[in-house]
Amino acid sequence: MKKRLFTPGPTPVPEHVLLTMAEPIIHHRHPEFRELFERLSKNLQYLFQTSQDVISLTSSGSGSMEAAVVNLLSPGDTAITVNGGKFGERWGELCRANGVNAVEIAVEWGTAVTADEIVESIKAHPETKAVFVTHSETSTGVAIDVKTIAQAVHANSGAVFVVDGITAVGALEMRMDEWGLDVVVTGSQKGLMIPPGLAFIALSEKAWKLVESSHCHRYYFDLLKARKSLKGNDTPWTPATTLLIGVDVALEMIRKETLEKVWERHSRLAAAVRAGVQALGLRLLAKSPSNALTAIWNPEVPDVKVFNNALKKKYGITVAGGQGHLKDKIFRISHLGYYDELDVLSVIGAIELSLRDAGYVFEPGAGVKAAQTVFLNESW
Amino acid sequence: MKKRLFTPGPTPVPEHVLLTMAEPIIHHRHPEFRELFERLSKNLQYLFQTSQDVISLTSSGSGSMEAAVVNLLSPGDTAITVNGGKFGERWGELCRANGVNAVEIAVEWGTAVTADEIVESIKAHPETKAVFVTHSETSTGVAIDVKTIAQAVHANSGAVFVVDGITAVGALEMRMDEWGLDVVVTGSQKGLMIPPGLAFIALSEKAWKLVESSHCHRYYFDLLKARKSLKGNDTPWTPATTLLIGVDVALEMIRKETLEKVWERHSRLAAAVRAGVQALGLRLLAKSPSNALTAIWNPEVPDVKVFNNALKKKYGITVAGGQGHLKDKIFRISHLGYYDELDVLSVIGAIELSLRDAGYVFEPGAGVKAAQTVFLNESW
Numbered sequence: 001m002k003k004r005l006f007t008p009g010p011t012p013v014p015e016h017v018l019l020t021m022a023e024p025i026i027h028h029r030h031p032e033f034r035e036l037f038e039r040l041s042k043n044l045q046y047l048f049q050t051s052q053d054v055i056s057l058t059s060s061g062s063g064s065m066e067a068a069v070v071n072l073l074s075p076g077d078t079a080i081t082v083n084g085g086k087f088g089e090r091w092g093e094l095c096r097a098n099g100v101n102a103v104e105i106a107v108e109w110g111t112a113v114t115a116d117e118i119v120e121s122i123k124a125h126p127e128t129k130a131v132f133v134t135h136s137e138t139s140t141g142v143a144i145d146v147k148t149i150a151q152a153v154h155a156n157s158g159a160v161f162v163v164d165g166i167t168a169v170g171a172l173e174m175r176m177d178e179w180g181l182d183v184v185v186t187g188s189q190k191g192l193m194i195p196p197g198l199a200f201i202a203l204s205e206k207a208w209k210l211v212e213s214s215h216c217h218r219y220y221f222d223l224l225k226a227r228k229s230l231k232g233n234d235t236p237w238t239p240a241t242t243l244l245i246g247v248d249v250a251l252e253m254i255r256k257e258t259l260e261k262v263w264e265r266h267s268r269l270a271a272a273v274r275a276g277v278q279a280l281g282l283r284l285l286a287k288s289p290s291n292a293l294t295a296i297w298n299p300e301v302p303d304v305k306v307f308n309n310a311l312k313k314k315y316g317i318t319v320a321g322g323q324g325h326l327k328d329k330i331f332r333i334s335h336l337g338y339y340d341e342l343d344v345l346s347v348i349g350a351i352e353l354s355l356r357d358a359g360y361v362f363e364p365g366a367g368v369k370a371a372q373t374v375f376l377n378e379s380w
Numbered sequence: 381m382k383k384r385l386f387t388p389g390p391t392p393v394p395e396h397v398l399l400t401m402a403e404p405i406i407h408h409r410h411p412e413f414r415e416l417f418e419r420l421s422k423n424l425q426y427l428f429q430t431s432q433d434v435i436s437l438t439s440s441g442s443g444s445m446e447a448a449v450v451n452l453l454s455p456g457d458t459a460i461t462v463n464g465g466k467f468g469e470r471w472g473e474l475c476r477a478n479g480v481n482a483v484e485i486a487v488e489w490g491t492a493v494t495a496d497e498i499v500e501s502i503k504a505h506p507e508t509k510a511v512f513v514t515h516s517e518t519s520t521g522v523a524i525d526v527k528t529i530a531q532a533v534h535a536n537s538g539a540v541f542v543v544d545g546i547t548a549v550g551a552l553e554m555r556m557d558e559w560g561l562d563v564v565v566t567g568s569q570k571g572l573m574i575p576p577g578l579a580f581i582a583l584s585e586k587a588w589k590l591v592e593s594s595h596c597h598r599y600y601f602d603l604l605k606a607r608k609s610l611k612g613n614d615t616p617w618t619p620a621t622t623l624l625i626g627v628d629v630a631l632e633m634i635r636k637e638t639l640e641k642v643w644e645r646h647s648r649l650a651a652a653v654r655a656g657v658q659a660l661g662l663r664l665l666a667k668s669p670s671n672a673l674t675a676i677w678n679p680e681v682p683d684v685k686v687f688n689n690a691l692k693k694k695y696g697i698t699v700a701g702g703q704g705h706l707k708d709k710i711f712r713i714s715h716l717g718y719y720d721e722l723d724v725l726s727v728i729g730a731i732e733l734s735l736r737d738a739g740y741v742f743e744p745g746a747g748v749k750a751a752q753t754v755f756l757n758e759s760w
Contacts, residue, residue: 003404005404005405005406005407007407009618010405010406010407010408010618010621012404012405013404013405018402018403018404018405019402021401021402021622022398022399022401022402023398024383024385024392024393024398025385025390025392025393025398025575026385026390027385027387027390027698027700028390028576030698058438058439058440058443058576058577059438059439059443059600059617060438060600060617060618060619060620061617061618062599062600062616062617062618063438063439063600063617066599066600070597075597093599094599097597097598097599097602098597098599099597187618189618195405195620195621195622195623196408196438196618196619196620196621196622197438197577197578197619197620197621197622197623198577216597217450217455217477217478217479217596217597218477219442219446219473219474219477219478220439220440220442220443220446220601221600222477236442237439237440237441237442237443238389238390238440238441238442238567238569238576239440239576239577240440240575240576240577240620240623241390241575241576241577242401242575242576242577242623243575243577243620243622243623318407318410320407
């Protein structure tokens, strides 16, 4: 059976990227690799829209989140975190695991935190050193307005503003320097279209100053060491070379398409998925949906297992289920990374066919038609 | 030009492993991947010669070294480390970075630490909670007798015995349970023949007890969390799936050859390399050489650059240089992982040809002949 992956990480890897990564291995301290590493580090600056160094870490995205916490803060410091999903919750866990006092803003999963809520928390905790948010919350499909929130944070405190961009970078508009984002982290298996195993982090000058004075214990994730190595197009530890070779090719693709067009494409595909599933009578979880993925309440059929089984086993489609208290209540379709219009028609089509198998009543073809209407940008 | 890599990490990746890793990406929470992860976790136990869980980490080998330190110890604890090379030195750095009092035994680089030296240090520091050693020191090509040292440690203290097996596992005889090694770590780009990006760690029951009472800050490298996930053939964070797929194939190769034959092969190739370079009048750095790599003093020619350039640019051979104070003084040939007898003849042959280019005087063919003599196990 032909298999199609629609999960928000890993996302599909372009075939030519897979084959480039399969070329004979080269050594990371040799000129050939350093040249590649210099080029990809520059292209990462374009991806992050920053003039700052973007540091590559061999870890999952969570490793880059830990790098942010242990490099910016010291035990006893106060930080504000936002729990609007599993990944926002992780910022709080990371702070507490490192002796940082995490003040958590709890928002209903599916809802976006507002600048006002964050300012209110800052005013109640003026000692706050860092505010941690999630640009695109992978567990709920919610996107937040990081641009507006960044302005509000800077207008009301001296805290650094840290953005988990793991499912946002390379999908949602994000301009690190222009928007005043002090720290941005992302992973390789998302908008970058590469297998998991790499994470990336960039820091503003203000954030680097904090790093110099912070004293959480750190070694593997020591960013000062990584920044020093980067000056020589090197890393402190042996990096995941084959994955970096893949990132290099992927970044060339993004450069060629241009970041603006990549963002537009994600916006268009996301609108089509939302229109498609809603035309079938399904409901979205997110009140402020991300263009990277769409979380949908499970269809109101007597037994949702029939639907899931048909999607997976009859049509070869892998989507993601719910996490935490949303387990078995939602499913999530990713349109993050290497996807186009026809991929969206495939997944909406498979959903229609699987809903029919599950005995759900809807107008046949309505989902696919609604998605196509978005692509045509007119009614037909 | 045909290129040949003889560096002690990364080591050459077998072609069919590269192509298996290039297959379309699968999701790490799906049955297909869990089945693979269960099989490879069992095969890792065979590789480590342990009945304990072997935990896979998405990081370089240094990440697994940090995992050992932050999970076993608490700030203020005392540990003994052995600095006989760059990687032994790293244990000390890791301890200090995490608030652990590291008592360092300094041994001359090129020399193996003895059980007596370690026992002496233990007696001077009876509060020692852990002893950290390097089985095969990659910077010097020295192997130590971990079996004898483990016995001595256990006879003289209650400390756990931690072994950096990064260039040893899958190359040198190592029997974790039988020899009483409490913790063993390794990386993917060494004896496992996979690109860099993964590390592995296994702990004895005694070591796990220490983990439960230790309180270094940790999150990404939290081994209790990883052990809990492993029960469900899962990982706490998204793992480097494509690299794990490669490890699965590589472990099948090792199982098929059998670990005993893998160790024998490494012993045979190492003996041939040592015989070959010594027959050319070159001198070994290590007094107790590792079967994973051979460190050789630079040839006594007026300008060693001619030799290095010929090796690299005329014959396409990449070897490793010296690290730390041995920079420019030695070169290191790896015979760790996917190598056979004819690879050894290639590298010794290239050394002969490059030495001739550099004007070094020796009996032509003597190196290759000495290597072949080892393979024949008789004189000819």
